[in-house]
Amino acid sequence: xxAASHNETPQSIVSPKEKRxxxxxxxxxxxxxxxxxQPDLKKHPLALYEHGPRGGLRIGFTxxxxxxNGIQAGIPVADATARLGSRLRIIKHDPIADKKELIxxxxxxxxxxxxxxxxGMEHCDTLLFDITGSSHLFGGEEKLVQQVWxxxxxxxxxxxxxxxxxxxxxxxxxxxxxxxxxxxxxCQQNTPIDLANELGTLPLNSLRLTAKTLQTLSxxxxxxxxxxxxxxxxxLVSRFPSELLQRVDQALGKLEExxxxxxxxxxxxxxxxxxxxxxxxxxxxxxxxxxxxxLAKQLHQENRGALEITCKMTCEPKSTFLETVxxxxxVCNAQHFLELIELKLEQARLPASIVNITLxxxxxxxxxxxxxxxxxxxxxxxxxxxxxxxxxxxxRLGEKAVVxxxxxxxxxxxxxxxxxxxxxxxxxxSSFAYRFSALQRPTILFPRPLPLEVTAVFPDGPPQGFVxxxxxxxxxxxxxxxxxxxxxxxxxxxxxxxxxxETSCGAWxxxxxxxxxxxxxxxxxxx
Amino acid sequence: MQANNSHDVIAKLSEQIAxxxxxxxxxxxxxxxxxxxxxxxxxxxxxxxxxxLIDWLEADRGNGAFTLALLVAREACRQGGICVVVDQRNRFxxxxxxxxxxxxxxxxxxxxxxxxxxxxxxTQILRCRHVAAVLCYRNHYEPFAFRRLQLAAxxxxxxxxxxxxxxxxxxxxxxxxxxxxxxxxxxxNAREGTRDRCLKVRTLDLHMHHKVGxxxxxLSNAHTTVRxxxxxxx
Numbered sequence: 001x002x003a004a005s006h007n008e009t010p011q012s013i014v015s016p017k018e019k020r021x022x023x024x025x026x027x028x029x030x031x032x033x034x035x036x037x038q039p040d041l042k043k044h045p046l047a048l049y050e051h052g053p054r055g056g057l058r059i060g061f062t063x064x065x066x067x068x069n070g071i072q073a074g075i076p077v078a079d080a081t082a083r084l085g086s087r088l089r090i091i092k093h094d095p096i097a098d099k100k101e102l103i104x105x106x107x108x109x110x111x112x113x114x115x116x117x118x119x120g121m122e123h124c125d126t127l128l129f130d131i132t133g134s135s136h137l138f139g140g141e142e143k144l145v146q147q148v149w150x151x152x153x154x155x156x157x158x159x160x161x162x163x164x165x166x167x168x169x170x171x172x173x174x175x176x177x178x179x180x181x182x183x184x185x186x187c188q189q190n191t192p193i194d195l196a197n198e199l200g201t202l203p204l205n206s207l208r209l210t211a212k213t214l215q216t217l218s219x220x221x222x223x224x225x226x227x228x229x230x231x232x233x234x235x236l237v238s239r240f241p242s243e244l245l246q247r248v249d250q251a252l253g254k255l256e257e258x259x260x261x262x263x264x265x266x267x268x269x270x271x272x273x274x275x276x277x278x279x280x281x282x283x284x285x286x287x288x289x290x291x292x293x294x295l296a297k298q299l300h301q302e303n304r305g306a307l308e309i310t311c312k313m314t315c316e317p318k319s320t321f322l323e324t325v326x327x328x329x330x331v332c333n334a335q336h337f338l339e340l341i342e343l344k345l346e347q348a349r350l351p352a353s354i355v356n357i358t359l360x361x362x363x364x365x366x367x368x369x370x371x372x373x374x375x376x377x378x379x380x381x382x383x384x385x386x387x388x389x390x391x392x393x394x395x396r397l398g399e400k401a402v403v404x405x406x407x408x409x410x411x412x413x414x415x416x417x418x419x420x421x422x423x424x425x426x427x428x429x430s431s432f433a434y435r436f437s438a439l440q441r442p443t444i445l446f447p448r449p450l451p452l453e454v455t456a457v458f459p460d461g462p463p464q465g466f467v468x469x470x471x472x473x474x475x476x477x478x479x480x481x482x483x484x485x486x487x488x489x490x491x492x493x494x495x496x497x498x499x500x501x502e503t504s505c506g507a508w509x510x511x512x513x514x515x516x517x518x519x520x521x522x523x524x525x526x527x
Numbered sequence: 528m529q530a531n532n533s534h535d536v537i538a539k540l541s542e543q544i545a546x547x548x549x550x551x552x553x554x555x556x557x558x559x560x561x562x563x564x565x566x567x568x569x570x571x572x573x574x575x576x577x578x579x580l581i582d583w584l585e586a587d588r589g590n591g592a593f594t595l596a597l598l599v600a601r602e603a604c605r606q607g608g609i610c611v612v613v614d615q616r617n618r619f620x621x622x623x624x625x626x627x628x629x630x631x632x633x634x635x636x637x638x639x640x641x642x643x644x645x646x647x648x649x650t651q652i653l654r655c656r657h658v659a660a661v662l663c664y665r666n667h668y669e670p671f672a673f674r675r676l677q678l679a680a681x682x683x684x685x686x687x688x689x690x691x692x693x694x695x696x697x698x699x700x701x702x703x704x705x706x707x708x709x710x711x712x713x714x715x716n717a718r719e720g721t722r723d724r725c726l727k728v729r730t731l732d733l734h735m736h737h738k739v740g741x742x743x744x745x746l747s748n749a750h751t752t753v754r755x756x757x758x759x760x761x
Contacts, residue, residue, distance in 0.1 A: 385656055
């Protein structure tokens with residue numbers, strides 16, 4: 001599992017100034033990502049499809065079981081399904097999700113190195129760690145690499161790893177050196193000649209060359225890196241694309257190849273520990289006020305505003321109490337944080353005595369810049385007031401209680417609109433055009449239609465009167481019927497004949513007869 | 528003689544009270560038009576003043592008080608403010624508001640779960656200057672809460688439309704304007720097949736001594752604006 005160069009002694013110490021790179025390759029990363037989140041799929045042949053260059057769907061990545069059953073990358077999806085039928089699990093390839101999750105892995109690996117970046121030829125599947133001068137913190141380079149190996153194993157990921165003094169060499173050893181299979185490989189090359197010797201045995205695709213360059217070299221009978229290194233340098237420059245010499249120099253460490261490090265997202269946290277567990281409200285609110293102030297200062301320094309704050313209280317015995325406050329716009333105001341958290345806590349009951357309070361801005365974004373004007377526009381100030389109002393209402397009443405309605409393309413009246421929490425909606429625009437005129441729909445619609453006793457001249461005829469709450473209503477005018485039918489193919493379809501009726505006292509109601517049950521219902525009022 | 532003197536004193540005191548209350552609202556600015564000329568003529572300043580509360584009393588359910596309040600709110604929102612509907616009973620139907628010309632991007636619905644949350648929400652919303660109008664279907668208000676709403680409306684310069692039933696007519700109110708909405712008993716202009724709706728709006732005398740009167744209003748299906756029919760009496 002753990003291979004080492006023949007030049008290496010078991011406890012060899014790397015010079016702290018020598019550049020050291022750890023390359024972690026996750027073979028077949030798109031497949032491994034899927035099976036990591038859905039382990040059941042490991043038991044079945046699995047393939048990911050994508051759009052081919054000439055249209056049509058083709059297989060992009062296959063699992064080991066799929067390859068064993070003859071499914072190779074590049075074949076049309078139709079052929080693959082014809083071969084294995086329902087046994088083959090086919091999922092659409094999502095390269096964006098691949099990269100996103102790889103970035104998450106890289107951020108989680110910051111405990112091993114402060115500089116972790118991604119690299120990949122056609123798609124990102126390799127992590128690069130700059131471990132220069134830091135391996136002694138882990139007890140040596142071998143132990144560091146072993147820990148990284150264990151970490152990836154705990155994540156159910158199969159990897160191949162290698163270390164070297166350059167990015168190119170580490171990449172080459174991880175991808176193409178049999179010694180790094182299946183585990184980590186630490187390569188200690190004390191001199192450039194050693195490195196050149198190690199690289200010499202590797203095939204040319206370990207230099208990360210394009211397919212065209214590889215084909216040219218192959219036609220000339222060049223198969224290994226060693227053959228390239230024996231050629232005079234001048235001939236490489238004149239006869240081959242510049243890419244070849246560049247990659248050779250990068251692999252030998254002669255050309256610097258920086259790692260584009262991924263920085264972990266900035267955290268804005270403020271914490272308070274009580275000397276003793278307490279349930280006293282005044283002490284808790286003083287602590288929260290102090291924490292709000294600290295958090296606001298942290299956000300202000302980075303010109304950011306909080307969109308969501310979590311107030312976590314650790315109680316004794318071990319339990320936690322969590323409240324979340326959301327904001328309509330990025331806010332960086334300590335007083336506002338405090339007001340909203342107090343609103344939330346007023347309605348909550350603390351389970352036990354508190355020992356620790358942590359305030360964290362779990363979502364944040366750039367604060368909206370506001371330049372003061374000589375003749376200030378009041379509209380902007382009022383919009384800010386509205387944002388604070390939405391925050392207050394949402395904190396006390398809940399997200400689902402402060403909504404903006406949006407029209408839907410559904411004929412069923414109760415489903416003709418939906419509501420979205422205003423706190424998570426930035427734009428109040430609706431794209432669906434409304435097609436009914438003013439008096440065709442009531443301003444009040446009951447959540448559930450109310451059964452109604454209606455009198456008609458003949459069965460299935462228009463209504464002449466109805467009884468509601470023990471009172472008789474005579475219908476003087478009626479408009480309809482308006483037939484509304486939906487979802488005849490499903491279970492929840494409706495078939496109703498709606499009437500807009502005016503009673504003798506001048507009130508307008510919206511009633512309907514269900515065609516299936518022949519019963520009448522009161523659905524709304526034109527209040 | 529003494530009776531005349533006491534009557535004069537009472538009249539003077541009422542006048543002073545009316546003057547003081549009138550000063551709380553800027554009487555120089557024009558009010559928000561209701562869209563009906565005859566109704567505007569009955570209102571102080573020719574319209575509804577921002578920062579005031581309006582009692583919309585409906586003679587019966589389904590008489591159109593809420594719709595008229597919605598139309599006034601629509602006019603109030605023409606300058607870009609937001610219309611908020613406080614709907615505890617979850618009955619407000621937003622597509623109808625769209626049909627009456629209120630843009631959805633200026634409409635927010637708040638659904639409190641209980642009465643105390645409703646009063647609290649109303650107070651906060653009325654205080655916000657970006658809110659042009661608030662509509663709420665609620666009958667009973669505690670006097671202190673009602674006064675707080677009035678002060679909040681003045682602070683935020685928001686139009687507060689409180690839709691209540693006619694039984695509340697005898698209850699004390701801090702509303703600046705009280706309107707009783709009922710249906711026309713007979714509409715001589717009604718034509719078979721038309722979908723016009725005729726409403727009668729009567730202003731109730733409060734303490735501002737504005738004119739008491741009745742206006743008839745026809746809501747037409749063909750237009751989202753309303754047309755005046757006639758002003759009946761003063």
